[in-house]
Each structure stands twice: as C-alpha cells, then as structure tokens.
Amino acid sequence: MVGIRNSSRRTTSPSSPIALTGSSTMQPLRTEQRNNNTRNTLAELIEKNAVIIVARFQCYMCFMLQTLMESLGAANYTVIQGEEVEEAHMLEELSKLEEGSSNSNSNGGGPRSLPAVHIGGKFVGGVDEVLTAHDKCELVPMLRAAGAI
Numbered sequence: 001m002v003g004i005r006n007s008s009r010r011t012t013s014p015s016s017p018i019a020l021t022g023s024s025t026m027q028p029l030r031t032e033q034r035n036n037n038t039r040n041t042l043a044e045l046i047e048k049n050a051v052i053i054v055a056r057f058q059c060y061m062c063f064m065l066q067t068l069m070e071s072l073g074a075a076n077y078t079v080i081q082g083e084e085v086e087e088a089h090m091l092e093e094l095s096k097l098e099e100g101s102s103n104s105n106s107n108g109g110g111p112r113s114l115p116a117v118h119i120g121g122k123f124v125g126g127v128d129e130v131l132t133a134h135d136k137c138e139l140v141p142m143l144r145a146a147g148a149i
Contacts, residue, residue, distance in 0.1 A: 042080070042090075043097055046118045050148035051077035054090060055115035061127045062115045068130070072140060074148040090114065098123055120146030 046052050051074060055062030062079065069077050082090050094116055117124045119142045124130055133139040143149045 042093055045078060045080065046097070047121055049076065049078045050074070050120065050146040051143065052080065052118040053077065053115050054080045054082075054094060054118075057081045057083060059115060065115055065117065065127060065130060068134065069143075069148070072143060072149060074143050076148045091116075094123075119143060119148070 042054075051069060053062055053065050053069075055065075059081070062081065066077070066079060080090075091112070091114065113126055115126060117126065117130050124133065124142070130139065133142065140149070
C-alpha cells in the first residue's frame with residue numbers, strides 16, 4: 001500500500017486513489033486501471049505540490065531529504081512512500097510521466113531509484129542530485145521558485 005504524507009505529517013487513507021490495491025470495501029482495480037490511476041495521481045501530486053519526495057517506507061535517505069527540506073525552511077513538501085515491492089512499479093510510472101516531458105532536468109529522464117525528488121513540477125533527481133544542488137547553492141533558489149520556502 002502506498003501512503004502519502006505532506007509536511008504536516010498527515011497520511012491519506014488506504015483507499016486513496018494512489019493505492020495500488022483496493023480496500024476491503026472496494027473491488028481491486030485491474031492492472032491497467034491501477035497503472036493509469038497511479039500515473040494520474042502522481043502527475044496531479046507533482047503538479048500541485050512544491051516538492052514531492054517519492055520513497056520506500058522506512059527509507060533512511062528519504063528521512064535525510066525530509067530533514068534537509070525542514071532545515072532549509074521548506075514548509076510545503078509531500079512524501080509518497082510505498083512498500084519495497086512497489087518500488088519498481090512506482091519507478092516505471094514516474095519514468096512514463098517524464099517521457100516526452102520538458103519538465104525534467106538533464107539527468108536522462110525519470111528516476112532510476114528511490115527516493116526521487118520533484119521540485120516545482122520538475123524532476124530533480126535522487127539524493128545525490130539534491131545534495132549536489134544544495135552544495136552548488138542551487139537548491140534554495142529552486143525551493144523558493146517553487147513556493148516551498
């Protein structure tokens with residue numbers, strides 16, 4: 001099950017549209033419906049939120065990125081966390097979103113691993129790319145431009 005948290009630490013219900021399995025009161029979606037729902041929901045979240053961090057549950061690197069965002073004063077970020085077994089599916093859906101998109105930076109399209117960070121609707125990269133942007137003093141301007149700080 002995929003969980004979504006925003007920076008105020010709220011979690012969506014298991015019947016959230018991004019959930020990859022149906023709840024006990026819903027019929028499970030067919031695979032193509034799940035893929036489209038996941039892709040559409042991810043696209044909406046990326047578009048509507050200043051910062052999106054997509055990661056596995058209990059991922060230390062995700063926690064580190066959240067800590068970095070908070071230390072920089074980012075009050076408007078959302079974390080999407082999934083089980084380890086869902087990682088391949090989430091990466092596939094994120095890559096499909098980046099195909100043909102002019103919103104990604106020049107790191108070769110979509111993410112290859114999690115966590116994956118989007119700022120201002122643009123794919124920034126993983127931990128290495130975010131930390132490199134921070135070291136080059138490029139991260140804070142990106143966060144400001146996106147309205148996160």
